[in-house]
Amino acid sequence: MKIKTKLRLGIGLLFAMITVLAVVGIRQVSLLSADSRNILVANHNSLEYSRQMLRALDELEVHAGALDAFKKNLEAQQHNVTEAGEKEVTEQLTRHFEKLKMNIRDKAAIEQIRSDALEIMGINLDAITRKSYIAGQTAKSSMVWIGITGTLCFIIAFTLFVNLPGNIANPIRELTESIRQIANENYTERVHFGSRDEYGQLAQSFNTMAEKLEEYNSSNLARLMIEKKRVETLIDNMHDPVIGLDENRTVIFANEEARKVTGLQATGLVGRNATDIAVHNDLVRSLVQDLVEPRPKTSGQAAPMKIYADDKESYFEKEYVDISIVPTGEARPRSIGHVIILRNVTPYKELDFAKTNFIANVSHELKTPISSIKITLDLLRNERVGETNEEQRGLIDSIREDADRLLKITGELLNITQVESGKIQLNIAAASPREMVHYAIAANETQAANRDIRLETEENGVHSDVLADTEKTAWVLTNLVSNAIRYSYDHSTIRISLSEDDQCVRIAVTDNGQGISQEYKDKIFDRYFRVPGSTKEGTGLGLAISREFMEAQEGTLTVESELGAGSTFTIAMRKVG
Numbered sequence: 001m002k003i004k005t006k007l008r009l010g011i012g013l014l015f016a017m018i019t020v021l022a023v024v025g026i027r028q029v030s031l032l033s034a035d036s037r038n039i040l041v042a043n044h045n046s047l048e049y050s051r052q053m054l055r056a057l058d059e060l061e062v063h064a065g066a067l068d069a070f071k072k073n074l075e076a077q078q079h080n081v082t083e084a085g086e087k088e089v090t091e092q093l094t095r096h097f098e099k100l101k102m103n104i105r106d107k108a109a110i111e112q113i114r115s116d117a118l119e120i121m122g123i124n125l126d127a128i129t130r131k132s133y134i135a136g137q138t139a140k141s142s143m144v145w146i147g148i149t150g151t152l153c154f155i156i157a158f159t160l161f162v163n164l165p166g167n168i169a170n171p172i173r174e175l176t177e178s179i180r181q182i183a184n185e186n187y188t189e190r191v192h193f194g195s196r197d198e199y200g201q202l203a204q205s206f207n208t209m210a211e212k213l214e215e216y217n218s219s220n221l222a223r224l225m226i227e228k229k230r231v232e233t234l235i236d237n238m239h240d241p242v243i244g245l246d247e248n249r250t251v252i253f254a255n256e257e258a259r260k261v262t263g264l265q266a267t268g269l270v271g272r273n274a275t276d277i278a279v280h281n282d283l284v285r286s287l288v289q290d291l292v293e294p295r296p297k298t299s300g301q302a303a304p305m306k307i308y309a310d311d312k313e314s315y316f317e318k319e320y321v322d323i324s325i326v327p328t329g330e331a332r333p334r335s336i337g338h339v340i341i342l343r344n345v346t347p348y349k350e351l352d353f354a355k356t357n358f359i360a361n362v363s364h365e366l367k368t369p370i371s372s373i374k375i376t377l378d379l380l381r382n383e384r385v386g387e388t389n390e391e392q393r394g395l396i397d398s399i400r401e402d403a404d405r406l407l408k409i410t411g412e413l414l415n416i417t418q419v420e421s422g423k424i425q426l427n428i429a430a431a432s433p434r435e436m437v438h439y440a441i442a443a444n445e446t447q448a449a450n451r452d453i454r455l456e457t458e459e460n461g462v463h464s465d466v467l468a469d470t471e472k473t474a475w476v477l478t479n480l481v482s483n484a485i486r487y488s489y490d491h492s493t494i495r496i497s498l499s500e501d502d503q504c505v506r507i508a509v510t511d512n513g514q515g516i517s518q519e520y521k522d523k524i525f526d527r528y529f530r531v532p533g534s535t536k537e538g539t540g541l542g543l544a545i546s547r548e549f550m551e552a553q554e555g556t557l558t559v560e561s562e563l564g565a566g567s568t569f570t571i572a573m574r575k576v577g
Contacts, residue, residue: 014160017153024149029142043124043131046086049077050121053093057113060104067104070097077120083127089119175206182210241316241342247335249274249288261309261316261342283307287340291320304345315349316342370410373403426553430465430576431473433505437496440477444485451490455481458497466505466573468553473573476546476557477507480569483542484511487567500575504555508570516561524559546571 056063056070074097081087093116100109174191181189189210191203232253235242241258245251254262254269262269262283269277278285286305304315319341324333377400380388388396441455448455477496484494488511495510516524516531523529527544543557550557550571561567 014157017156021146021149021153024145025142043082043128045080046077046082046124047121049073049080050117050124053077053117054114057110057117060110067101083123086120086123089116089123092116093120171203175202178206178210182213188214240344243269243287243340244337245274245291245340246337249291249338251277252337258342261307287318290318291338291340304349305342307342309344310346312346314344314346317345318342370403370406374400377403426469426472428467428469428553431468431470433462433464433466433498433507433573434459436468436470436474436477437498437507439474440481441496443478444481447482448485448494451485451488453485453488453490454493456493456495458495460498462498462500462505464500464505465576467576468555468573469549472549473553473555473571476549476571477509479542479546480509480571483569484509484513484567487511487513489513502575504572504574506570506572508568510566510568512566515563515565515567516559517563521559521561525557 050073052073053070056066056073059066060070074094077090078094081090093113096109096112096116100106100113103109178189178191190207235244235253236255238255239257241261242253242255243251243258244253250273251269251271254264254266259266259269262281264277264281274284274288274291278288304317307314307316309316321339321341322335323337323339324335326333377396380396381393437457441457444455481494481496488494492512494512495508497508497510499506499508520531524531525543525547527541529544547557550573553573555571555573557569557571559567559569
């Protein structure tokens, strides 16, 4: 039976019981009302008429209208005959009244009339007693019938009250518990109602769903979905912004940190093409532009991006990861998307700024006293101050060398602070590469002569000027020649050669020293790096500064070296025009 039918039957039965109870009550009340009305209307009136006739009979001799009053009540009594024997007595009263009218002083007629009126009153009093008894019996019967009907209605209503909610709620409770089991991944749970009503249909549909869920949970797809959720959760909890794109550059995921730095909600990122988002978002535009048009890789590390995050200007390093797979049955990999990772390097950048400022301040403070020491040494060597013996002059020369070395170190430190702060001041103009080479040779002649190293120049007919900062390029050449002298053997030769093509002029510094191992060749341009096992003194900054200076003026600095066969450092500069 359908639930709707059950509800209709239950409510209909209650309605029917209420109707029956109302009908029984109305019927019994009507019976009581009829009995009461009979007593009040018929018998009570007859008593009243008889009383009035007796009163008029007593006033015949003193009241002229008493006879008319008697006649009036007699006529009313004649129309109110309701009891057995009352008609005969009323007719007898009428005859005696006719006799009285002929002689109102007839005592016998008066007594007969009085006797008839009293008899009428007696008949009606007996009827009232009888009808009162009948009304009492009717009241008792009404109470019995109403009680029986009310009891039956109560029993039926109580049965419905107890059973009907349970019939509706118990299947729902059982279904709710089964749904909770399914939510807890207990896909073997089933519901068995054993009925063909709506609950039975619902149980059948639920069991079908549970079977499909069990089948799905047992499939590989379920495990893949769990792994997908795990990966998404791991990515979303990373502290670095991560954005994933498919092969069409549609955003397939973006973790919370990525949403923060881009200022977009998940609905504004996931599922949308990155090029469409880039129209209204500068950061996404920069990321997509670098992905669509990759910039040529430089030997140095790319500058971090400045992004306002965490309520301050922050620094992020970009990394693009190309995701490729080899499809089944194929040999060549195919790109299926990209992952963009922004590593937050703000704490390291802040430490780097602090270090740079510290080095700049210390180097600046050291440079002045070192210069004063050199001036003092020059004064000591002057014979006008006083004569010095050979041993004292040797000590002065040793102090001067140390002062020169300290001054060079402080100069390098000040230069590296310019590089690290990004405030390299350039004065680009037409310059002669030959003059810069001559300056570098002149600056290192004494050092080369001390070790009997010969500096050779090969100009190769180069007369073109270059676009460069003369001071910094000369510093680079001086540093390269100085390094060549430091790492060359005594009595060797260092060659400085010039060459040119249509676009640039190259200056190569070649030594015959011990060379550089291949594993360190790409690291020697890193700041503070020194080849392990080297006994030569230095800060490890010269080559790093040199490359930064050359790249700042759109030039290059490269090295070719082989362990045991010397090294060649080459700078290239743009030609004028």
